[in-house]
Structure formats: structure tokens, C-alpha cells
Amino acid sequence: MKRRILVADDMPLFGEHIKFILERDGFEVETKGDGLTALDALRAEPFGLLITDIKMPGMNGIELLETVRREKLPLGVIVLTGHGDIQVAVEAMKAGADDFLTKPFDIDQLRVVVSRVLDRRLLSDEMETLRRRIRSNDSFHDLVSKSPKMRRVFDLIEQVGPLGSTVLIHGETGTGKELAARALHETSNRRNQPLVALNCAAPAESLLETEMFGHEKGAFTGAERRKIGRFELAHRGAIFLDEIGEVSLNLQAKLLRVLQNRSFTRVGGNDPIHVDIRIIAATNKRLDEEVRKGRFRADLFHRINVVRVDLPPLRERIEDIPLLAMHFLKIHADPAGRSPREIDPDAMRDLLAHPWPGNVRELENAIKAAAAMSQTAVIDRDSLPATVAPKLSTSRTTTPLIDIDRKLTEITAELIERVERDYFAKLLEKYRGNIARCAKHSGMSRLGLTRKIAKLGVDVARFRKPRRPVQSSSS
Numbered sequence: 001m002k003r004r005i006l007v008a009d010d011m012p013l014f015g016e017h018i019k020f021i022l023e024r025d026g027f028e029v030e031t032k033g034d035g036l037t038a039l040d041a042l043r044a045e046p047f048g049l050l051i052t053d054i055k056m057p058g059m060n061g062i063e064l065l066e067t068v069r070r071e072k073l074p075l076g077v078i079v080l081t082g083h084g085d086i087q088v089a090v091e092a093m094k095a096g097a098d099d100f101l102t103k104p105f106d107i108d109q110l111r112v113v114v115s116r117v118l119d120r121r122l123l124s125d126e127m128e129t130l131r132r133r134i135r136s137n138d139s140f141h142d143l144v145s146k147s148p149k150m151r152r153v154f155d156l157i158e159q160v161g162p163l164g165s166t167v168l169i170h171g172e173t174g175t176g177k178e179l180a181a182r183a184l185h186e187t188s189n190r191r192n193q194p195l196v197a198l199n200c201a202a203p204a205e206s207l208l209e210t211e212m213f214g215h216e217k218g219a220f221t222g223a224e225r226r227k228i229g230r231f232e233l234a235h236r237g238a239i240f241l242d243e244i245g246e247v248s249l250n251l252q253a254k255l256l257r258v259l260q261n262r263s264f265t266r267v268g269g270n271d272p273i274h275v276d277i278r279i280i281a282a283t284n285k286r287l288d289e290e291v292r293k294g295r296f297r298a299d300l301f302h303r304i305n306v307v308r309v310d311l312p313p314l315r316e317r318i319e320d321i322p323l324l325a326m327h328f329l330k331i332h333a334d335p336a337g338r339s340p341r342e343i344d345p346d347a348m349r350d351l352l353a354h355p356w357p358g359n360v361r362e363l364e365n366a367i368k369a370a371a372a373m374s375q376t377a378v379i380d381r382d383s384l385p386a387t388v389a390p391k392l393s394t395s396r397t398t399t400p401l402i403d404i405d406r407k408l409t410e411i412t413a414e415l416i417e418r419v420e421r422d423y424f425a426k427l428l429e430k431y432r433g434n435i436a437r438c439a440k441h442s443g444m445s446r447l448g449l450t451r452k453i454a455k456l457g458v459d460v461a462r463f464r465k466p467r468r469p470v471q472s473s474s475s
Contacts, residue, residue, distance in 0.1 A: 007031045008038035008052040028065035035059030069096035076117040105181045141183040144327045161187025168283040171311030174361030177282040181240040193237030198230045201243040219268020245285035256300045280431045299372035314356040328367040350389040421456045433464035
């Protein structure tokens with residue numbers, strides 16, 4: 001559909017001129033002499049692009065454009081304006097045109113604008129596919145991913161979540177350790193009880209101890225009333241100890257006793273407090289290395305390292321970048337609807353090229369900042385933070401861009417293949433593996449459908465209803 005273009009112009013020679021140029025570039029082009037016949041053609045058949053003149057009999061170009069957008073026909077639109085008709089071009093852009101060309105224009109101008117609009121339209125289609133995927137099977141609780149590495153993490157969380165085991169989550173800063181902890185809690189039998197989080201890297205040792213275990217009134221200067229600690233608040237639920245590798249050796253010993261006995265005393269208190277809790281810990285450090293260096297107790301490490309969940313850095317799941325970018329664009333959208341809804345191809349290439357040392361959190365902050373900076377419905381390179389998209393493009397070499405383009409193509413192809421696989425699987429399930437009925441429903445030939453599902457790797461046999469064994473009659 002992307003390769004099909006409709007040209008609407010009441011000057012036949014001009015329309016044929018555009019057709020001649022674009023057909024040489026491999027496009028399939030049709031021409032119409034007025035807006036009404038062009039609209040009929042757009043309603044009847046799929047096109048990827050409409051190139052329309054403004055002044056036409058019956059229905060002019062602006063009216064045609066407004067109708068196309070009102071009916072939500074999925075195609076790009078380029079309007080043709082006369083020399084000096086800038087106000088008309090502005091009006092067309094406000095009505096939803098993707099771009100415009102001023103007559104007369106040269107061949108290179110036409111090719112550049114057509115290519116640009118079709119790239120945007122392809123991106124828009126990809127973004128819509130990504131939105132659907134975010135709403136469907138690429139979201140696991142609050143974690144969003146389609147990468148095989150993260151899918152294995154999701155499977156592990158689903159497996160160990162209900163068991164109640166102590167879990168250690170390891171990952172670089174910004175990889176989503178707290179989200180993984182929440183997913184673990186939400187898949188457990190304690191999901192209706194609190195998950196209490198504590199960042200062990202934040203307070204000083206003395207304050208961290210009272211945050212963990214609480215204190216009695218008068219335990220120290222300034223302790224004017226009793227404080228309930230996080231372990232006590234997490235009773236019957238779970239506690240998430242983030243950055244546990246930052247806990248001092250002295251406090252590690254006290255923490256070990258809590259894990260062994262499931263009891264503790266408040267600072268300044270004498271009475272033991274028993275708790276029923278699940279422990280979920282997280283760190284960005286290699287705790288086995290910390291043990292070897294004498295900075296982390298070996299016995300505590302073995303207590304918390306019962307089940308280990310390793311979160312991959314974003315640079316190892318590059319296929320998730322477009323998906324996550326659209327997810328963050330959605331959740332940080334302006335309630336008034338003024339936020340951008342798409343990311344242009346050049347900006348997406350920058351996102352894919354960036355190494356993301358801050359991982360998913362850095363990507364979220366970049367998209368949030370870009371959405372605030374963008375003045376249009378599309379995030380472009382100029383909207384991205386300078387750390388992500390250097391403003392001097394001459395510093396970029398061509399080889400990484402080629403690799404990124406290839407990756408974008410691979411991601412797009414994979415998305416399309418997954419959508420097709422899901423469609424044919426649901427069709428086969430509906431008709432219980434009956435190829436003839438599936439072919440009729442999809443408008444394909446039986447041979448074409450058979451080849452398609454074989455290419456997609458869909459197993460037809462699993463959808464077929466098993467035949468009942470024929471019962472022999474006794475003589």
C-alpha cells in the first residue's frame with residue numbers, strides 16, 4: 001500500500017508528469033482530475049499517499065484533505081500550491097496535510113518530499129502497532145518489553161512470584177529493579193498486603209537502622225515519639241530493600257538476624273517484634289565480588305541470594321527502545337491533548353544509537369523532556385536532549401546510521417510478522433484448522449494461505465479438533 005500513490009489535479013498533463021517521475025522510482029501511480037473522483041478512488045482502494053492540487057472543480061484540495069482526515073483514511077497527504085500561496089499552504093497544514101510543494105518544483109524536490117511523507121506515514125503505522133502491542137502482550141504488570149531476555153525475566157517472575165522465596169534482583173541503575181519487585185509482589189499470594197520499599201543508599205547508617213526497625217520514644221536525642229519501622233509496616237506483606245549493597249557491615253549483621261529469626265527490636269527497645277514478611281532485595285553491585293573484597297557478609301549474601309533475577313541493561317535490548325519510547329510518550333502525555341504523539345525517523349535513529357548508560361530511566365527522562373520541548377505533534381531531533389541527539393550532525397559517521405536503519409527495518413519486519421502470526425493463529429483457532437474456511441475468510445487462495453502460515457511457522461495441527469475414534473459394533 002505504501003507504494004501506491006494517487007495524484008489529484010485538474011491539469012491532466014501536470015498529473016501525468018508527476019506519474020511519469022514517480023513510476024520511474026518504482027511507485028504505482030493513478031491520476032484523477034477532480035476531488036470527488038479522487039475521494040471515490042481513496043475510499044475504494046488502499047493508497048499510501050495522496051498528492052492533491054488546491055484548486056479543482058467540484059471539491060477543492062482543502063475539502064478533499066479535510067474529508068480524508070475526518071474519515072481517518074490511513075495515508076499521507078501532500079498539497080500542491082501556486083507560487084506565493086504561502087497562506088494556502090499554512091491552511092492546508094492546519095487541516096492535516098503532511099507537507100506541501102509549491103509549483104513549479106523540480107524532480108528532486110518532489111522525490112524528497114514524497115520520501116519524507118511516506119517515511120513519516122510508515123513511522124506512524126509502526127507507532128500505532130507499538131501502541132497496540134503495549135496494550136496487549138508486551139506489558140507485564142508495569143514492565144514493557146518484547147526482547148527475549150526480558151521475556152525470560154517475566155517467565156521467572158511468574159514462576160517464583162507465588163513461591164514466597166527471598167529474591168535478589170540485580171541490574172544496573174535505571175533498569176527497573178523496583179518495577180520487577182512490584183511485579184514479583186503482584187504475582188504472589190501476598191498481593192493484597194503491602195509492599196514496603198526502602199532505599200538503603202539514601203540515609204546515614206543511624207537513620208537507616210531506625211527506618212528499618214523503628215525506635216522507641218526517648219531512644220536518642222530528638223526521638224520525641226515512637227516510630228514504626230519499615231519491617232513492622234511490611235508485616236504479612238513484603239519489604240523491598242533497594243541497593244542493599246550499600247548497607248554497612250554493622251547493620252548487615254543486624255539485618256542477618258532479622259532474616260534468620262523474622263524478629264527484631266526497635267532502637268532503644270527491649271521487646272522482640274515478630275514479623276511475617278517476604279524479602280525482596282536489589283542491587284547494582286556484584287555482591288559476590290563485594291563478599292570477596294570483605295565489604296559484604298557472605299552469610300547475608302547467601303540468605304538473600306535464594307532466587308536471583310538479572311535485569312539486562314537497555315543496550316542489550318535495543319529492540320525495546322521504540323516500544324518504551326512510545327510507552328513513555330503515552331504515560332507522560334498532556335491531559336489537554338497538546339503533547340506529541342509520534343517520534344520522527346531521525347529522532348528514533350538517535351534514540352537507537354544512544355548507549356543509554358542510565359538505562360530505561362534515562363530514556364524515560366529523555367522522552368519526558370522532549371515532549372515538553374516539542375512545539376509540534378511529532379518529536380524531532382531538536383526536541384531531544386543534547387546528550388541523546390548532538391545538534392552538530394556532522395559528528396555522526398554514516399556507518400552507525402546504516403546499522404540503525406537496518407535495525408529499524410528488522411524491528412518493523414518483526415512487528416509485522418508477529419501481527420500476521422497472531423492474525424492467522426486466531427483465524428485457525430476460529431475455524432479449528434480448516435484451511436478452506438480460513439482462506440475464504442482472509443480472501444486468500446488455499447495455496448497462498450498454506451504457504452503463508454508455513455512461512456510464519458504456525459502449526460496448523462494444533463488447531464484441528466481431534467477426530468473421535470470410530471466405535472466398532474459388536475456382532
